[in-house]
Amino acid sequence: MDTNVDKKLDAILKDEKRSAADKELAKGLRSQFAIANARVAYEEFEKVFGSERFGKLQAKGVHVQRPLWASTSTKDPKLPDLYYVEALIAPESVNTVPPETFTAYRDHGDPKVRIHDDLPAAHAAFESLKRLGIDDSQVYRELEEEGVKKFFDSYGKLLQAVEGKEAAVRVS
Numbered sequence: 001m002d003t004n005v006d007k008k009l010d011a012i013l014k015d016e017k018r019s020a021a022d023k024e025l026a027k028g029l030r031s032q033f034a035i036a037n038a039r040v041a042y043e044e045f046e047k048v049f050g051s052e053r054f055g056k057l058q059a060k061g062v063h064v065q066r067p068l069w070a071s072t073s074t075k076d077p078k079l080p081d082l083y084y085v086e087a088l089i090a091p092e093s094v095n096t097v098p099p100e101t102f103t104a105y106r107d108h109g110d111p112k113v114r115i116h117d118d119l120p121a122a123h124a125a126f127e128s129l130k131r132l133g134i135d136d137s138q139v140y141r142e143l144e145e146e147g148v149k150k151f152f153d154s155y156g157k158l159l160q161a162v163e164g165k166e167a168a169v170r171v172s
Contacts, residue, residue, distance in 0.1 A: 001034035001037060001139065001143060002030075002031050002032075002033055002034040002075070002076070003076075004139055004142055004143055005029070005033040005034075005129070005134065005139055006030050006031060006076070008134050008139075009026040009027075009029055009030050009132070009134075010026075010030075012026040012132055013026050013027060022131075022132060025131065025132060026132055028128075029125060029128055029129065029132075031076060031078075031079055031083070032125055033125055033129065033136075033139075034084065035084065035087045035088065035122070036121065036122035036123075036126065037122075037136075038067075038087075038115070039117075039118075039119055040122050040123060040126070041067060042093070042115045043116075043119060043122075045067050045092075049064050049065075049092075064092055066092050066093055066094050067090070067092070067093045067094070068093070068094045068095075068096070069084075069088045069093060069094070069095040069096070070096050071097075071098070072084040072085050072088060072095055072096070072097055072101070073085075073097060073098050073100070073101040074101075081101065081104045082101070082104060082105055082108070082109055085097055085101060085109070086105075086109065086110060086114060087114050087115075087117070088114070088115060089111065089112065089113050089114050089115060090114075090115035091113065093115075
């Protein structure tokens with residue numbers, strides 16, 4: 001998410017027509033939106049699954065659907081290696097991390113729940129993006145399309161590999 005948003009923020013920083021205030025706001029938002037988005041999403045998760053309505057469903061055997069933070073390794077080398085992993089520690093959540101990030105966490109991670117840290121700033125990040133003309137709905141669409149394409153491409157490669165193996169078996 002931050003990779004997508006940061007490109008948009010960087011374009012604002014390079015845009016000579018943008019005000020100094022916009023550029024300062026864009027600079028301050030770099031590498032902030034993914035965590036802000038997750039914190040707001042987790043806040044909604046707590047509302048839904050902590051509600052009286054869900055309590056009644058849970059009494060009938062319905063299970064909590066836990067939030068999944070996917071691939072939370074740090075992509076920007078300027079950020080700490082555990083930047084996202086530590087910020088997204090939350091009860092009842094799942095975090096998929098690559099092996100090198102897990103190794104780093106075991107080495108120097110500081111386990112404590114941080115998902116609730118600075119919720120007002122998380123909400124403000126959404127307003128700041130809007131002020132800069134960045135539509136979070138568009139960001140979500142772009143990420144969804146990118147994710148679907150990656151899965152589709154991977155699936156295509158898998159099918160090609162299976163077809164290749166099948167052809168090799170038929171020949172021998």
